[in-house]
Amino acid sequence: MLNRLVDKFLGLPPAEGPGPVVTRDLPVPMPDGVTLLADRYAPVGTTTAPVVLIRTPYGRKGILSKLFGDTFARHGLQTVIQSTRGSFGSGGEFRPFHLEREDGIATAEWLRAQPWCDGKLGMAGASYLGHTQWAVGPYLDPPLEAMCLGVTASEFISTFYPGGVLAADNMVSWSAMIGRQEERFAALPNPLQKRKTRKAMSFLPLSRADVAAIGKPVRFLQDVTEHFVPDDTYWGMSDHSADVEKLDVPVSMVTGWYDLFVASQLKDFRRLAEAGKKPRLTIGPWAHGEPASMRPMIQDQLGFLRAHLLGDRTFLQRAPVRIFLQGAGTWLDFETWPPPSTATESHLRPIGGLGEAVGDEARPTTFTYDPADPTPAVGGPLLTGDWKQKDNQEVEARPDVLVFTGEPLPSDLDVIGEVTATVHVRTELGHADVYVRLCDVDAGGVSRNVTDGILRLRPGVPEADAGGVVTAEVVLDPTAYRFRRGHRLRVQVAGGAFPRFARNHGTGEPVTAAVDGKPNHFEIFHDAARPSRITLPVFSH
CATH class of the missing domain: 2.60.120.260 (Galactose-binding domain-like)
Incomplete structure (x- = not known):
């Protein structure tokens, strides 16, 4: 009954048959000896099949596992959700953006060596889960079969420092969230903590807003404030924009007009299109992580992955660019972005x-x-x-x-x-x-x-x-x-x-x-x- 309700909420055809077979805490070795943990969701009866890889710092349980792992697998896609380094049981230290390329490629190679993987890999996810795709996509050989990039970009630097100004609200908010996310009850609504975090944004110096917000330092906020100087190259390890045109993978993108990554993501789309890569784009009237965006995003990613991993091309029959015209309440289809104006x-x-x-x-x-x-x-x-x-x-x-x-x-x-x-x-x-x-x-x-x-x-x-x-x-x-x-x-x-x-x-x-x-x-x-x-x-x- 729950699965049928989820499918109805997501606008998906009801998946028939039993739920997927779930294998928890698969140990995935990294080249430096650290072990990362992953959960595998396999449709019943799977022997060897393509794999959808999702790499996340936000944990492998809760809504993420339901919307991606369980739903994808019930609709025929074998899915592996991995906790990134230093998060939710995976070894090492969580330093956002630092080793996602090395860890992601090692994970992809490990997956391809498993008897239940036929060698074909796709990746999916949104926000940081999109960054972990960009950290793999341009460099993996053989390449991925597909990338599904929700509200993300090939580089986050311009989102950390838009126009050369530190994005204080977003940086303090995210730092406070990741600094608390593994604490007990952290996933529950906490209005008091929200007020405390917002108050901390006014704290001076801003580099100590983490302690003001959650009572302890967060390494990411230290990094993002310390390296907020002109021409600092510190974040080079997170910047994959130089390799956008080299990407030889089918790409589908979903973003929103009030998403913090929209400008960077559209720049990626335009560069891919101009390089002849034929990416696909959907832009709705959404903010980052807005619940209303989840249904179209899951539909898009599931349909695109089924097309490129399972050969079901039904969902590909649409215009390359689909955007929501605000103020008119209507969707428009175009061949390119931006359209002629x-x-x-x-x-x-x-x-x-x-x-x-x-x-x-x-x-x-x-x-x-x-x-x-x-x-x-x-x-x-x-x-x-x-x-x-x-x-x-x-x-x-x-x-x-x-x-x-x-x-x-x-x-x-x-x-x-x-x-x-x-x-x-x-x-x-x-x-x-x-x-x-x-x-x-x-x-x-x-x-x-x-x-x-x-x-x-x-x-x-x-x-x-x-x-x-x-x-x-x-x-x-x-x-x-x-x-x-x-x-x-x-x-x-x-x-x-x-x-x-x-x-x-x-x-x-x-x-x-x-x-x-x-x-x-x-x-x-x-x-x-x-x-x-x-x-x-x-x-x-």
């Missing part, structure tokens, strides 16, 4: 205007960013907390947020693709962040965030002109969004969005030690010589 500029204008024409006012619009009272974040692509779209009116009323609003739209406007902004800015201190957000303002005046981006400035990077004005090129997350007729476009410009992004202290002091800061005066220019603007990919049906 027209780059359309909307200029920031004096007195808070936004439009096609460039402003004629040479005087800049100004605000002061104070790290002691940092501009708060509202919604967006977060691991925890109030994610996705939120009402921005309260933050827009602050004196440290500039707001530029267009006229009511005469017809629906579909924006699909990559969004960028160019902001001509002069700051008092040189060390500053430029945060840009695009919002949808409805007829009632409610302003909801659509997409945003941030860029860290430091003296000389980028170079200022003779008047000390810097041209900040800010990359916003890609989107697919319909602005309805009568709605207005709005652009926010600020010096940060805390605690989503670590506050800029204005001093250049390393985040591991910074506890003090200085208020920073900003001047935003929007005249013919310095036309600050946002560039939107306008799609015509």
Whole structure:
């Protein structure tokens, strides 16, 4: 009965027959002598068959084993779920991202040597479980049969430090989670711990937020704060982006418009497609790990793996790109990402205007960013907390947020693709962040965030002109969004969005030690010589 309910919830045809045969705690030896543990889920009667490998730091029981191990096996896919090094019974120390390539390849070779594996391997999973796929896929010989990449990317560095700014909220949240995950009752909802973790994001120095959150240090937070400096190569072991075009494996991707990896994942998709690899992509209206995303993700991964491991090609009969158009509530199919569009500029204008024409006012619009009272974040692509779209009116009323609003739209406007902004800015201190957000303002005046981006400035990077004005090129997350007729476009410009992004202290002091800061005066220019603007990919049906 439970299995039938799971299949119904996931939108799968009911699997007939008995449940899979489960073998727990298979010891898998690594080249350095460490042993990792894995669970095998085999359809009844399996003698030798392909294997789906899932490598996870989050444990081999609970919902993961039910959704992937049990469900995959009931639908004909022999599946092995392995705990990564130093987690849930596997030997060694859990140092996220450090040895996943070596351990993953050794595990794949071990699997191929087992009598119950016919040599064919696929991989599946989401988030870190996608990273463990990228750590294997480009390097394994013979190659994998398929990779199913949910909400992940070939490199996580740009997600740790988007625009050169530490993603404080996501890094502290994840550190607190992995630091507690093997404690008793850690999997149960704990509102008190959530409040404690959110409060810890304000702790200074930020490198000690782990102790403030869970009462003990977490090595990952130490690593991610210590190596938050320009041109640091520490995370090179986790970066597989240089090998994207070399990947010779069928790939299916699923992500969401409010997922923290969406920009990086779409970059991977585009590079694979341009290299002629024919990847597949689904983008829904989801945040990272949102329950609503699980059904389409499991459907996608199960169908794709059955096609490439069992020869059931039914699920492959669809367009290469399927995306959800927000604001319209509909799905669109395309052959490529991004679809053809027209780059359309909307200029920031004096007195808070936004439009096609460039402003004629040479005087800049100004605000002061104070790290002691940092501009708060509202919604967006977060691991925890109030994610996705939120009402921005309260933050827009602050004196440290500039707001530029267009006229009511005469017809629906579909924006699909990559969004960028160019902001001509002069700051008092040189060390500053430029945060840009695009919002949808409805007829009632409610302003909801659509997409945003941030860029860290430091003296000389980028170079200022003779008047000390810097041209900040800010990359916003890609989107697919319909602005309805009568709605207005709005652009926010600020010096940060805390605690989503670590506050800029204005001093250049390393985040591991910074506890003090200085208020920073900003001047935003929007005249013919310095036309600050946002560039939107306008799609015509």
